[in-house]
Amino acid sequence: MNTQALYESFQSFFEARGHNRVTPSPVVLPNDPTLFFVNAGMNQFKDVFLGTGSRDYTRAVNSQPCIRVSGKHNDLETVGHDGYHLTAFEMLGNWSFGDYGKKEAILWAWEWLTQVLKLPKEQMYATVYDTDDESETIWKTQTDINTHQIVRCGKADNFWEMGETGPCGPCSEVHIDRGPDACDQPDLPHVCEVNGCCARYIEVWNLVFIQSNRLSDGTLQPLPNLSVDTGAGLERLAAYMQNHLYVYDTDGFSEINATIDRHIDPNHAVAKRVIADHTRTLCLGIADGVLPSNDGRGYVLRRLLRRAMRYARQAGCVTPMVHTLVSAVIRSWQDRYPHIAKQQALIEQVIYREEQSFIKTLDTGLAIFESTIANTQTLSGAAAFKLYDTYGFPLDLTQSLAAERGIKLDEAGFYLEKKAQQERARANQKQAQENTEFDASHEQRIQTDTVVYCTHPDGGRGGEVALPKTADERLALARHHTATHLFQASLQRVLGSHVVQSGSLVSTERLRFDFTHFQALTDEEKSKVLLDIQRVIDADLPIEVRYMPLKSAKEMGAMALFGQQYPDEVRVIRIADESNELCGGHHVTHTGLLERIQWVSESGISAGVRRIEAVVGHATCLAYETQKKQTLIDSIYRQWARFKGTSQAFPMIEGQSLPTDPADWLNWEYTALDSQLRHITQLANEHQKQATIDEQKAAGHACQVEPTVIQDIPVALVTISGDMKTLKWTSDTLSNQYSNGIAIICSVDSPHYMVVKQGKTCKAPGAALAIIQAVTHQFGGKGGGRPDMAQAGGVALKHADDIVPVVRDVLCVILG
Numbered sequence: 001m002n003t004q005a006l007y008e009s010f011q012s013f014f015e016a017r018g019h020n021r022v023t024p025s026p027v028v029l030p031n032d033p034t035l036f037f038v039n040a041g042m043n044q045f046k047d048v049f050l051g052t053g054s055r056d057y058t059r060a061v062n063s064q065p066c067i068r069v070s071g072k073h074n075d076l077e078t079v080g081h082d083g084y085h086l087t088a089f090e091m092l093g094n095w096s097f098g099d100y101g102k103k104e105a106i107l108w109a110w111e112w113l114t115q116v117l118k119l120p121k122e123q124m125y126a127t128v129y130d131t132d133d134e135s136e137t138i139w140k141t142q143t144d145i146n147t148h149q150i151v152r153c154g155k156a157d158n159f160w161e162m163g164e165t166g167p168c169g170p171c172s173e174v175h176i177d178r179g180p181d182a183c184d185q186p187d188l189p190h191v192c193e194v195n196g197c198c199a200r201y202i203e204v205w206n207l208v209f210i211q212s213n214r215l216s217d218g219t220l221q222p223l224p225n226l227s228v229d230t231g232a233g234l235e236r237l238a239a240y241m242q243n244h245l246y247v248y249d250t251d252g253f254s255e256i257n258a259t260i261d262r263h264i265d266p267n268h269a270v271a272k273r274v275i276a277d278h279t280r281t282l283c284l285g286i287a288d289g290v291l292p293s294n295d296g297r298g299y300v301l302r303r304l305l306r307r308a309m310r311y312a313r314q315a316g317c318v319t320p321m322v323h324t325l326v327s328a329v330i331r332s333w334q335d336r337y338p339h340i341a342k343q344q345a346l347i348e349q350v351i352y353r354e355e356q357s358f359i360k361t362l363d364t365g366l367a368i369f370e371s372t373i374a375n376t377q378t379l380s381g382a383a384a385f386k387l388y389d390t391y392g393f394p395l396d397l398t399q400s401l402a403a404e405r406g407i408k409l410d411e412a413g414f415y416l417e418k419k420a421q422q423e424r425a426r427a428n429q430k431q432a433q434e435n436t437e438f439d440a441s442h443e444q445r446i447q448t449d450t451v452v453y454c455t456h457p458d459g460g461r462g463g464e465v466a467l468p469k470t471a472d473e474r475l476a477l478a479r480h481h482t483a484t485h486l487f488q489a490s491l492q493r494v495l496g497s498h499v500v501q502s503g504s505l506v507s508t509e510r511l512r513f514d515f516t517h518f519q520a521l522t523d524e525e526k527s528k529v530l531l532d533i534q535r536v537i538d539a540d541l542p543i544e545v546r547y548m549p550l551k552s553a554k555e556m557g558a559m560a561l562f563g564q565q566y567p568d569e570v571r572v573i574r575i576a577d578e579s580n581e582l583c584g585g586h587h588v589t590h591t592g593l594l595e596r597i598q599w600v601s602e603s604g605i606s607a608g609v610r611r612i613e614a615v616v617g618h619a620t621c622l623a624y625e626t627q628k629k630q631t632l633i634d635s636i637y638r639q640w641a642r643f644k645g646t647s648q649a650f651p652m653i654e655g656q657s658l659p660t661d662p663a664d665w666l667n668w669e670y671t672a673l674d675s676q677l678r679h680i681t682q683l684a685n686e687h688q689k690q691a692t693i694d695e696q697k698a699a700g701h702a703c704q705v706e707p708t709v710i711q712d713i714p715v716a717l718v719t720i721s722g723d724m725k726t727l728k729w730t731s732d733t734l735s736n737q738y739s740n741g742i743a744i745i746c747s748v749d750s751p752h753y754m755v756v757k758q759g760k761t762c763k764a765p766g767a768a769l770a771i772i773q774a775v776t777h778q779f780g781g782k783g784g785g786r787p788d789m790a791q792a793g794g795v796a797l798k799h800a801d802d803i804v805p806v807v808r809d810v811l812c813v814i815l816g
Helices: 004-015 041-050 103-116 133-142 232-240 251-261 267-285 296-314 322-333 342-374 381-391 394-403 412-432 473-494 523-538 550-555 618-640 662-667 670-703 726-739 767-780 800-815
Strands: 059-067 088-096 124-129 150-153 160-161 166-177 203-213 220-233 445-447 451-456 463-464 501-506 511-516 543-549 568-577 577-580 597-606 609-616 709-710 714-718 742-749 752-758 781-785 789-795
Touching: 004 088, 041 088, 041 166, 041 203, 041 220, 059 267, 059 767, 088 103, 088 232, 088 267, 103 133, 103 166, 103 203, 103 220, 124 133, 133 166, 133 451, 150 597, 160 394, 166 220, 166 714, 203 232, 232 251, 232 742, 251 267, 267 296, 267 342, 267 523, 296 322, 296 342, 296 394, 322 342, 342 381, 342 394, 342 767, 342 800, 381 394, 381 412, 394 412, 394 597, 451 709, 451 714, 473 501, 473 577, 473 670, 523 597, 543 550, 550 568, 568 709, 577 714, 597 618, 597 709, 609 618, 618 709, 709 800, 714 726, 726 742, 726 752, 726 789, 742 767, 752 767, 767 781, 767 789, 767 800
Parallel strands: 124 150, 714 742
Antiparallel strands: 059 088, 088 220, 124 166, 160 166, 166 203, 203 220, 445 451, 451 463, 501 511, 511 609, 543 568, 568 577, 597 609, 709 714, 742 752, 752 789, 781 789
């Protein structure tokens, strides 16, 4: 029986018994900021189990995609090393909300497994919680299971909890004996048994009887009604039905495996499983709006992708390949989860960009790791943190590397280093934010006439921020804040549901809106966003402000931010059918008061996060445009100053001479001024071209150097006068002259500029970037570039020769 047939069989079986087929939830629940990813089918029914919500049915059935990579349910480290754990899997489930109880749940599970699927009863085992006499009696008296194959187990195995808090209760599991050949620990002294340490007996269905709520202090609070929550692993059942020991060999993985085999050595079984599993998880997460980033859910996906890339590299693939698996993953799910196919282009683009970014530092980071552990049995926390901070190695990747080599990792030291860096970052951020505009991120606020109090999750008041005192200033502030809501809604409509706010700032003069997106917006996308927002403004829609219980706000679809704690009563800002958010900030009463919106800029502020700046209101937009024109005029004059003493005529716009008074230039159209700036800049560049050539010729004598040989590689180190272009020209010349070597060019003046370029036949891959990273780490400054050519600025060298030991260390690490 193939996977799709199993899926249909399960749902049809329970539909025939009065269950409502329910659409699975996204793997990111939009209104549950306490949960990273959906880890069980019951997550979307959490409010029903707690008695705080209801549905118009009391029996439900579905198949829910789940992700288990963090928190209480975390299968990450097991994935790939056995044949049946997955970070992304499908959970078949049936539920009763105060309707039927243990008897029906057990009997129906037994009926479907043994009569519909015809699994061999003699190989089936049932477990019950230590104190659950009722479930044991039902198994013994109302099914024909062998009573000797009913096992009582303790809390670790048979008491299910969603997380540290929330619905929970005893459970009864169904296991199947797959025979002695399924044992994956033949060399380990052990007894093959249910809930043992090998793969002979595996769980295929868990029947959970939700009867308690775990509170934050650890106590159990009885729930008003017993509910049933069951979960059966679709992939595990498919493996047994298709006579496979491993879920990775089922029909759902066949095309994925075939694609992987085209990139890596098929004999690397663990790598193959890890890559297949992690790609599925990435597809689920990105399709539901999560982009790889440096924190939260996004960091989970980034970790998984980098982990998959490292396994691919270990199995012989040195180029980006994970993105090529996306189409195979989507085809395996398209009949059950068609929404993922609609996001295929986005998923492929995001993964490919991430692969390109990480692959640049992967080789260097691996070389640094190997060098660090040489002649030692312990990897220090500082070294692990450097791999994390400088080379992007997630801790679990470093843990895997250390475990493979039998090296002990100082995890406590790693977290101390990470905490110290976070404290430094917070201190720097606090310093940078002093005397800045009012931060209008979506926190709960209590507003008075002139002061906004930012409330903390514990109910205490935070810092006070003075509001503008005049009516005009308050209107300007409200306009810009309302516009951030319109940006959130419009960006999702234009770019996709993956767009999530990651910060904002509003003042009387402008707004700033940070959001998740994987690339710069095109001119067409910018135009669509602005036209969409202007459409809402021109419609003059009313803005409704309502106070209501948090539960009610979530039910009406109000957007909540992940990780944000909200009080029991919240404030909802609704703009007709355009926007619906939880927010405590200051807003206008209808959209027409925004009048007009003007784009200022769009840029990237970190991987996967973009920033928009804009202004709102006729007067503000006019002032911005005037300032923008003035900036252009100033730029034209600065460029023209480069022509002093030449015979060139003063620039003209559209055949007319510019007025001598710059104030009169403001009457010219912006596009004409911009065109003139481009023209005069081109003339200035041509005028200086000869001067640059002269500088390069003057620097030519620097190319007559005797290189230093390090690790059999000629290293040409020179210092010259000139700008960065001159340094690059010199590095090109020297790297061509010493094609098997490395050219390092430093500027004469301190703080120094540096360019490092390696020749085409140099046998030290990635040396240029590694040298720049090592030099800036030791001497300060900032730098970056490609593996074979990199540059830096602000390097505090006393003498250029000071970097020779650094170069020697880097080459020793790379070449061994």
